[in-house]
Amino acid sequence: MLLLGIVLAFLYFSINPSNVDFLPKCPLYLTTGIYCPGCGSQRATHHLLNFNFLGVVHQNILYIFGLLILAYHSIIEGINFIFKKNIYNYIYHPKTPIVILIIVILFWVLRNIPYEPFNWLAPN
Incomplete structure (x- = not known):
C-alpha cells in the first residue's frame, strides 16, 4: 500500500493532469458540465x-480545507x-460530519454559478 502511494505521488509530481489524457476524468463533469466538489483535485x-x-487554490480551494482537517486530526x-x-x-464530534457536508454542498x-465571484471557485 505504501509503495502504491509512493508511485502515485511520483506520478502526480512528474505528470501534469492537464497535459495528458490517460488519467481519469470527472464523470459528472464529462456528462453534465457540472463541477463536482472534487473537480480539480x-x-x-x-x-x-x-x-x-x-x-492548488486555483484548482480546488476545498482541497486545502481537506488538508487542514487531516493535519488537525493527525496533530491531535x-x-x-x-x-x-x-x-x-x-x-x-457528532455535528462535525453535518458541518462538513454543509460546507461541501455549498461549495x-x-x-x-457562472458569475463572479462564484466562478473563481471553478477549476482553472
Whole structure:
C-alpha cells in the first residue's frame, strides 16, 4: 500500500493532469458540465507536490480545507499518542460530519454559478 502511494505521488509530481489524457476524468463533469466538489483535485495534487500553493487554490480551494482537517486530526492524535494526553478531537464530534457536508454542498453549488465571484471557485 505504501509503495502504491509512493508511485502515485511520483506520478502526480512528474505528470501534469492537464497535459495528458490517460488519467481519469470527472464523470459528472464529462456528462453534465457540472463541477463536482472534487473537480480539480488531480491538478491540485500535482501543484501541491510541486509546491505551487496558488495553483492548488486555483484548482480546488476545498482541497486545502481537506488538508487542514487531516493535519488537525493527525496533530491531535499524535499529541495524544506521544504525550499520553487526552485532548478532545473535534473530528469525532457528532455535528462535525453535518458541518462538513454543509460546507461541501455549498461549495458544490457556488462553484457552478457562472458569475463572479462564484466562478473563481471553478477549476482553472
